[in-house]
Amino acid sequence: MNVGPYKFSEFKELAVKFHGYAAPGLLIGGYMTVAAKAALPDGVLFEALVETYNCLPDAVQLLTPCSTGNKRLHVVHYGKTALSLFDKYSGRGVRARVDPGLLGPRPEIRAWIMKEKGKEEQDEALLEQQIAEAGTTIIALQPVTVDLSRLNRKSDGPLAFCPRCGESFPAAHGGLCRGCAEGAPYSVPS
Ligand SMILES: [Zn+2]
Numbered sequence: 776m777n778v779g780p781y782k783f784s785e786f787k788e789l790a791v792k793f794h795g796y797a798a799p800g801l802l803i804g805g806y807m808t809v810a811a812k813a814a815l816p817d818g819v820l821f822e823a824l825v826e827t828y829n830c831l832p833d834a835v836q837l838l839t840p841c842s843t844g845n846k847r848l849h850v851v852h853y854g855k856t857a858l859s860l861f862d863k864y865s866g867r868g869v870r871a872r873v874d875p876g877l878l879g880p881r882p883e884i885r886a887w888i889m890k891e892k893g894k895e896e897q898d899e900a901l902l903e904q905q906i907a908e909a910g911t912t913i914i915a916l917q918p919v920t921v922d923l924s925r926l927n928r929k930s931d932g933p934l935a936f937c938p939r940c941g942e943s944f945p946a947a948h949g950g951l952c953r954g955c956a957e958g959a960p961y962s963v964p965s
Contacts, residue, residue, distance in 0.1 A: 776909075778809060778838070779808075783907040786837075800829055800830030800834075802903065802907075805837070805838060806909075806910055807831070807856075807872070807914050808834045809838060810871050810911040811858065811916065814916050815869060819862050820863045821839070821861060822841055822861060823858060824850075824858065825851075825857075826850075826851055826853040827854050827855055828850055828852050832848060835848055847863070849926050856873050858871055866920045866923045867918070868918075870917050871914050871915070872915055874914070877914075877915060878909070879913075881905040881908075881913070883905050884906060931947070932945055932947045937954075939951055940952060
């Protein structure tokens with residue numbers, strides 16, 4: 776089954792270019808994304824909320840204008856294979872998830888979802904084949920209203936120069952930038 780405007784093989788190539796390899800979660804995430812998008816009314820300015828950092832955010836970034844960089848892609852790590860696309864202003868939208876009840880006789884997908892097999896044990900070609908055959912038929916959709924107050928949409932506000940490192944940072948963070956105040960997330964070789 777095609778993944779939106781792409782043949783399955785084309786989407787796999789896109790996945791390799793963008794993600795490094797055609798991860799099963801990205802392929803299934805592609806179908807989740809197109810299923811949710813098709814269920815939104817035409818012309819809605821939408822954002823995305825993805826419930827895991829694994830793979831799915833990249834499916835959304837490949838198939839919609841929502842990205843982390845434009846802040847239309849929100850990720851919360853609940854470790855769930857689920858995503859919602861929703862109206863930016865009202866929060867109303869559609870949540871997509873893989874429904875185990877819709878899997879039918881597709882043991883490789885089931886084993887992958889439940890992580891029943893190690894990567895070496897998993898028959899990757901068969902898994903891909905089952906994903907491509909199943910397409911959007913294993914995706915369950917439900918209407919949802921996303922709680923917009925829980926999304927990180929605040930602007931950084933005015934900037935200031937940090938008196939210690941000299942770099943600009945949001946003045947609301949205090950007298951020093953967070954790197955200087957709390958320790959930077961890197962060290963510099965001496
Ligand atoms: Zn600083």
